[in-house]
Amino acid sequence: MEFVLKHNTAEKARSACQIITVSQPRKLSASGQLVDKANKGILSAILKNGDMEGKTGQILLLPSTGITGVQRLLLVGCGKESEMNERSFERVIDAIASTLASTGARDAEIYPGEIPLKGRDLAWKVRQASLLLNNSEYRFDSLKSDKPAAGKGLRKLAVNVAKKDAALATQAIAEASAISAGMTLTRDLGNLPANICTPTYLARQARDLARGDKRLRVSVLEEADMKRLKMGSLLSVSAGSRQPAKLITIEYRGAAAAEQPVVLVGKGVTFDTGGISLKPGQAMDEMKYDMCGAASVFGTLKAVAQMQLAINVVGIIPTTENMPDGIATKPGDIVTSMSGQTIEILNTDAEGRLILCDALTYAAKFKPRCVIDIATLTGAVIIALGKIPSGVMGNNAALINDLIKSGHQIEDKIWELPLWEEYQDQLKSNFADMANIGGRDGGSITAACFLARFTRDYKWAHLDIAGTAWKSGDNKGATGRPVPLLTQYILNQIKS
Numbered sequence: 001m002e003f004v005l006k007h008n009t010a011e012k013a014r015s016a017c018q019i020i021t022v023s024q025p026r027k028l029s030a031s032g033q034l035v036d037k038a039n040k041g042i043l044s045a046i047l048k049n050g051d052m053e054g055k056t057g058q059i060l061l062l063p064s065t066g067i068t069g070v071q072r073l074l075l076v077g078c079g080k081e082s083e084m085n086e087r088s089f090e091r092v093i094d095a096i097a098s099t100l101a102s103t104g105a106r107d108a109e110i111y112p113g114e115i116p117l118k119g120r121d122l123a124w125k126v127r128q129a130s131l132l133l134n135n136s137e138y139r140f141d142s143l144k145s146d147k148p149a150a151g152k153g154l155r156k157l158a159v160n161v162a163k164k165d166a167a168l169a170t171q172a173i174a175e176a177s178a179i180s181a182g183m184t185l186t187r188d189l190g191n192l193p194a195n196i197c198t199p200t201y202l203a204r205q206a207r208d209l210a211r212g213d214k215r216l217r218v219s220v221l222e223e224a225d226m227k228r229l230k231m232g233s234l235l236s237v238s239a240g241s242r243q244p245a246k247l248i249t250i251e252y253r254g255a256a257a258a259e260q261p262v263v264l265v266g267k268g269v270t271f272d273t274g275g276i277s278l279k280p281g282q283a284m285d286e287m288k289y290d291m292c293g294a295a296s297v298f299g300t301l302k303a304v305a306q307m308q309l310a311i312n313v314v315g316i317i318p319t320t321e322n323m324p325d326g327i328a329t330k331p332g333d334i335v336t337s338m339s340g341q342t343i344e345i346l347n348t349d350a351e352g353r354l355i356l357c358d359a360l361t362y363a364a365k366f367k368p369r370c371v372i373d374i375a376t377l378t379g380a381v382i383i384a385l386g387k388i389p390s391g392v393m394g395n396n397a398a399l400i401n402d403l404i405k406s407g408h409q410i411e412d413k414i415w416e417l418p419l420w421e422e423y424q425d426q427l428k429s430n431f432a433d434m435a436n437i438g439g440r441d442g443g444s445i446t447a448a449c450f451l452a453r454f455t456r457d458y459k460w461a462h463l464d465i466a467g468t469a470w471k472s473g474d475n476k477g478a479t480g481r482p483v484p485l486l487t488q489y490i491l492n493q494i495k496s
């Protein structure tokens with residue numbers, strides 16, 4: 001969607017659809033009042049008739065208004081001003097998006113500053129509205145024969161703000177467009193089936209991402225390279241797969257070479273059958289989403305590169321399938337990780353940590369200012385937190401708090417679980433330095449405890465996105481999370 005700024009007053013609008021907000025009870029926004037006044041009280045008459053209370057998400061589309069220059073006028077309810085929150089803001093924008101998608105209007109004009117929401121400034125409202133509207137256009141139909149006719153729906157949105165706010169609105173729109181482009185890439189990669197989206201495919205996508213951008217550089221380690229680096233843990237997961245594993249590194253250089261990078265490590269299991277510890281059949285198709293951590297690294301780098309941010313970011317993506325086979329790793333097998341620590345693999349379905357630990361050891365060579373890993377790591381995080389926030393754990397309180405704050409800033413929330421020493425006991429192995437599972441209790445925490453043994457040399461945080469990276473059911477599909485969170489975190493590193 002194309003966004004343009006406008007500064008005219010509302011009664012002078014020229015638009016296929018002017019969007020006016022109404023709060024409860026029956027209260028027109030300032031722009032609504034201007035339009036009303038200039039048109040003999042047409043809007044207040046409608047409110048008086050009881051056709052628009054102003055309840056959150058309520059819609060009244062006036063197809064022919066007689067108002068000069070405006071083909072349609074869309075009244076949208078925001079609810080009571082005192083009760084308005086980020087959730088109702090989203091409902092208001094969603095209502096606008098779904099209505100506009102079904103009208104003939106190709107352009108519309110909106111006054112985002114007039115959506116009443118305390119505690120959020122104009123820049124936030126413009127960015128969030130643009131982001132939600134952009135994301136509402138997302139479709140994944142490249143593999144369907146019947147595609148909806150192109151050229152339908154909204155093409156251009158005029159964002160009306162005061163002239164003095166033009167610069168901040170321009171910046172907000174640019175950020176929204178970059179984040180949305182990143183999320184789209186993340187969702188596309190996530191939604192692709194595992195017979196297309198293989199480790200080799202991801203490596204090719206990385207090269208495509210970097211093409212034409214001098215700030216991006218890609219390198220790919222093959223299994224032979226991993227063998228040389230002694231990544232015995234990562235290789236134990238790919239042992240059962242016909243698809244060769246890859247370790248993809250994408251480097252974004254927006255600042256001086258000496259500046260330490262933020263390193264993002266994304267779990268890229270392109271399909272997780274569980275291996276010899278085979279998963280039950282129920283919803284197993286959704287294990288094509290087990291590379292959503294990797295996909296979020298792609299998306300974040302895309303957003304960062306589009307904004308040309310003055311920072312260094314390195315994305316590291318260990319990617320493989322987890323398959324059962326005659327030469328697959330078996331429960332009880334013991335492998336040696338790149339760090340030298342030995343691991344007894346008691347369950348081949350706890351494979352994410354096995355590929356991440358070698359990638360995390362490898363990450364140290366970039367002298368990171370911090371390392372954030374992103375992984376659809378445990379079903380247990382859904383039991384603990386549901387599907388609203390991602391889980392966060394780590395070895396540095398300041399880093400974790402910065403991430404939590406970033407999540408609130410852009411409505412991509414995370415919640416901390418305790419990564420206490422006491423939990424480490426659950427990883428005891430009779431025969432190796434550690435086991436790869438810690439039992440049912442606190443499953444997300446013991447998974448992070450495992451990773452913590454490989455991240456002692458730098459500031460590290462782990463995001464468990466098993467509950468947030470995709471949706472199940474009728475609206476099955478990748479969400480693009482946590483690209484907003486990660487991009488916001490990186491933006492904050494520059495601004496501070």
Ligand code: BES
Pocket residue numbers: 272274290347349350351352376377378379380437438443466467
């Ligand atoms: N990819 C899964 C985690 C997962 C499961 C994400 C369901 C989303 C929905 C991961 O590799 C896995 O299988 N984890 C196991 C760990 C267990 C064997 C210790 C799990 O969560 O059951």
Ligand code: MN
Pocket residue numbers: 272274322348349350351352
């Ligand atoms: Mn698994």
Ligand code: ZN
Pocket residue numbers: 269272290349351352376377
């Ligand atoms: Zn997995």
